[in-house]
Amino acid sequence: MLDCKPASTPIEANHRIKADMGDPVDKGQYQRLVGRLIYLSHTRPDIAYAVSIVSRYMHDPRSTHLNAAYRILRYLKGCPGKGILFSNSRHLSIECYTDADWAGCLDDRRSTSGYGIFVGGNLVSWRSKKQSVVARSTAEAELRSMVSGICELVWLRLLLTELQLYKGG
Incomplete structure (x- = not known):
């Protein structure tokens, strides 16, 4: 190659x-x-x-x-x-972006979820995974993707709070 x-x-x-x-x-x-x-x-x-x-x-x-x-x-x-590449942005704001492709797998019609989480403008967590069930609509696939991203976001926020690095609201 x-x-x-x-x-x-x-x-x-x-x-x-x-x-x-x-x-x-x-x-x-x-x-x-x-x-x-x-x-x-x-x-x-x-x-x-x-x-x-x-x-x-x-x-x-x-x-x-x-x-x-x-x-x-x-x-x-x-x-x-x-x-x-991590850069020093002098803030620890947390952002999460999610997406899904509805019925993207041609074998079983399941969707793929994905998310990316940024802390201080730096990507710290990401995932792309096929959903465990078949979504009936694009909205359902997107909702499932948002739920997985938010679960990771909440966990990360709790971790940063526990480490006394995050004091945001």
Whole structure:
């Protein structure tokens, strides 16, 4: 992959990846690659969603899934300097942003939730996860996403208060 052409995004827009698309590939190789991508996503929130998509198929990987994982590698090649950068903003205001894609998984029609939490303008917590139930509407999928983000937000606020770092209202 050293001579590959860099990609501008970690996954194609409006991707349509399903469980039974493509020919079977080496399961061990796929699992090692995706495992490394999962580890890398702890410091690269920009690939979290794409990694969550390819990690769904670790039990029966196909060529389409491997190509999606390779695209993540091509994206990483194009932006090696990206990552988390913390700056001193002299305030500890907490902000949370959430989103969901309604019925985004073509295999079981479940939605994917995601959130990002900023403390003092610095990203400190993020998550992208498939919802446990099928949402009946976009509003329900978005609500479930907001609930998971708010749960993390409340926990983080309590932690900062306990550490006597947050005195906000």
